[in-house]
Amino acid sequence: GLQQLKREERLDAFLLAAMLAEDYPQLNIQLDLVHREVARRFPEALGAAAEQASKPPGILVLEDDGCIVPLTYGIDRTWAVVDLHRGRLAEAWPSFVADRWPRLQWLLRMAAQAAAHGDHGEVVDWQGLVRRYATADTIRASAHTGCDDAMSHRATQPLEVC
DSSP states (O other): OOOOOOHHHHHHHHHHHHHHHHHOTTSOOOOOEEEHHHHHHOGGGGTOOGGGTTSOOSOEEEOTTSEEEESSTTOOGGGOOEETTTOOHHHHHHHIIIIIHHHHHHHHHHHHHHHHTTBTBSEEEHHHHHHHHHHHHHHHHOOOOSHHHHTTOOOOSOOOOO
C-alpha cells in the first residue's frame, strides 16, 4: 500500500523539484503530491469532479511496450486504450471512452475523496493513489493481466473503499 510521506520527505521533494526547474527551465517539472485540502476543495484539478464526467481523459501515456494508457504511467493494463502494435488509437478511442473511462472516472472520484478525507495522510502521491485504486478495482473485477486482454475487458465490480 501507500506509505504516508514524512514532512522531511515532502520538503525534500519540493526542494528537488524547485532546483530542477531552476537548472532546466526548458523542462516542465511536475510534482504529483496532493494535499488533502486541494483534493477536498478542487477535485476538478485532479480530474475527479462529478461535472467532468462527460470529458474524456486529458492525459494519455505511451508505455515503453507500445500500449497507450490514460492518466499515469504504470496504471493497470485493464485501462489500456490500445496496444499500438495491434491497433490504432483513433479506432480504439471511442470504445475506451464509452466502455472503460466512466468506471475509471468513478475510481478517480473515490481516490480524490480518500485523499480529501486524509485516508492516506495529509499529502498523498496522487499518481500512486490513482494506480492503487485502479489496481484494486481490477483485482476485484477479474484476474486479467496484459495489454491484449484489456481491449475487451470492462471493470464492473464495485470498489470497496476502506
